[in-house]
Amino acid sequence: MAGLASAALPAAAQTTLPRPPGAMPPSPLIRGFARDRLARIAGGMQAEAERGSFPGAVTLIARQGEIVHFEAHGHQDAAKTKRMARDSIFLQASMTKPIVSTAAMMLVEEGRMKLDDPISGVLPELRDLKVEVTRDGQTELVAPARAPTIHDLLRHTAGFVYSGASPSPAIKSAYEEQNIESA
DSSP, X not given: OHHHHHHHHHHHHSOOOXXXXXXXXOOSEETTEEHHHHHHHHHHHHHHHHHTSOSEEEEEEEETXXXXXXXXXXXXXXXXXXXXXXXXXXXOGGGHHHHHHHHHHHHHHTTSOOTTSBGGGTOGGGTTXXXXXEETTEEEEEOOSSOOBHHHHHHTOSSOOOGGGOOOHHHHHHHHHTTTTOO
């Protein structure tokens, strides 16, 4: 209720000017989204933050290059010492997987890449990719049997591992040298 009352205060302070004759009322839609429904997002997010579902969040909705909603809700920390800001930085962790997968599939839909394209087409640094093979106690770097594809990356079957999941000292060392997997 406090959120509703505080949302009403700025509106009460504004003066409503008469519309000039023939002027159209503001559209109830913005890029196909109902303005009144967009306005309800803040209350819902605040209620969830207060309930303890999460300390805070930033919500953004855009369509056709236009941002139609962009708000910060709650706090950046569970102790509620710092208010959330629209430019707050989040640790995404595994949430990058659905975001990147969705973006990749959008590129596929647009015809800008295919799932069976080799990853070197979008990551040229991996053009001369080698894999570590150990035979009879001897380790060597060899070209993969086939180039990993976009589909392999999206399915997590391209052969890339976390340093802790690899028995290879060389791979673990390379991860450390390149500062990969640091938070």
